[in-house]
Amino acid sequence: MKRKGKITVTITIGLSCLALSIIMFMQFKLVNETDITSIENMREEELRTELGNWKEMYEEANTQYEEKNQTLQEYKEKAESDTETSALVNQELERVNLLLGKTNVEGEGIVITLQDTTTDSEGNILSITNDNLNIIVNELKLAGAEAISINDERIINMSDIFMINDNTIMLVNGQRILTPYIIKAIGDQTYLESTLVGKGGSIDELTKQGFDIKVEKSNKITIKKYNKDINSKYMQ
Amino acid sequence: MVLIAILIGCILGAIIGTNAPIISYTYSSYLAIAIIAALDSVFGGISSVIKKNFDLKIFISGFFGNAILAILLTILGQKLNVDIYLAAIVVFVWRMFTNLGIIRRYYVEKWTDKLKAIKKNRNKTNENNENVS
CATH class of the missing domain: 3.30.70.1880 (Protein of unknown function DUF881)
Known part of the structure; x- marks a missing residue:
């Protein structure tokens, strides 16, 4: 009975040591492979949230840009029609001036x-x-x-x-x-x-x-x- | 016997661990805290074996429970933006030193006893020799 208990104890402790060293070595490898200095001690989580924030901001800016672009387009069209009408009016005016004798x-x-x-x-x-x-x-x-x-x-x-x-x-x-x-x-x-x-x-x-x-x-x-x-x- | 088991476990674990796939860096902090918890459990187990009050259920539940609790605390700390894992590390390391102290004392006492016994034996034999001579 005592001997059996000792064997189970030994096996349990051996298995726990096995699990412990497995994760330990995994962690060692991970730490070795990861270039920590390059991310300047920033945790990935922080970086991820930062990235998310930037993405959101980018999206917002993009939508704003599109809206502005649209209004700009509208203004441009307006201006174009305005210049067209003003050109027509100008032409008319010139013609009238010519007929009235107000030009050389x-x-x-x-x-x-x-x-x-x-x-x-x-x-x-x-x-x-x-x-x-x-x-x-x-x-x-x-x-x-x-x-x-x-x-x-x-x-x-x-x-x-x-x-x-x-x-x-x-x-x-x-x-x-x-x-x-x-x-x-x-x-x-x-x-x-x-x-x-x-x-x-x-x-x-x-x-x-x-x-x-x-x-x-x-x-x-x-x-x-x-x-x-x-x-x-x-x-x- | 226990020492041999520990050695075999560590070597096997090292071999498997080095060949295991790399996990994401995101989980590295959780893994680290789990390692500390498991280390504490192993030391606790060894000390309990020495004290001869080893219980398999308590050991296994402690091994996994401590690790999981530590990981959960770390996650909570990240969510609250408080480094709770530091507290867990302090507690585990404290307990590790305590258990290590128990183990150390046990073996030192054992050795001193052995040395004393040897000395006694030598004295005895010397006396015997003198008596013989």
């Missing part, structure tokens, strides 16, 4: 130079009147002129051509102009010229009266813009 324009046309005074066969001194200029301008308009100026005073829809002070001072757009009168017109050269110089045309008439008038065709005429403000006070 270039194009083919004719230049008419009128010397103010002449003496007819009976010795009377004749001079160009506002009526002559009005008629010329009207004829140019009739012939399809798109832009007209007299001595760089742009003729717009509300322009006036008028003589004051006993028909001695010529006003265009309320501005005094002096001889020689240079009328520039942009339009079809042939039409303009033929309308004016052709038989019954005003320049034809004036030449017959003895005025010194030159008509030149040109492929590139620059007509300056109307240099006052166009205001409306009573129109609504």
Whole structure:
């Protein structure tokens, strides 16, 4: 009985020693294999939680980034449409300005130079009147002129051509102009010229009266813009 | 007899342990505390064998129970962010020293007894020789 008990004791202690040394050597190996300094004494658990935190943060940042990206895209689209509309509006504005005479324009046309005074066969001194200029301008308009100026005073829809002070001072757009009168017109050269110089045309008439008038065709005429403000006070 | 068993167990364990697969580093702290608990149990077992009050049930329950309790304490400590395993280590090491003290005392006493006996024997024989001569 005693001997049997001793054997069991021996076996038990031997087995426990076996288990103990197994896990001990496993642990030794583990500690040997693990590079502890590289993780700077941080436990894996901590590292894992840290990693989890970072992942979460990354995900959050990512979603935020995506949201921002989306809004940015929306803004971009908006801006694009805005620029489109603004470009259209700009184009319209330019066109309107061009038609109103608020821009310098270039194009083919004719230049008419009128010397103010002449003496007819009976010795009377004749001079160009506002009526002559009005008629010329009207004829140019009739012939399809798109832009007209007299001595760089742009003729717009509300322009006036008028003589004051006993028909001695010529006003265009309320501005005094002096001889020689240079009328520039942009339009079809042939039409303009033929309308004016052709038989019954005003320049034809004036030449017959003895005025010194030159008509030149040109492929590139620059007509300056109307240099006052166009205001409306009573129109609504 | 017990000493031989311990030796054989340790050597076999070392061979198996070195060939065993590596476990994750995560469980290393639990394993360490389990080792300390098991070591304490083994020393306790040896001392109880010496004191001749060895109980198999108590030994086995102590061997596993201590290890499991130590591991659980370590896990709890990690969850609470308190190093409870230090307390377990202190207790186990304390007990290890106590048991080691018991074992040491037993063997030292045994040896001194043996030496005394030898001396006595020698004296006796000397006396006998003198008497003979």
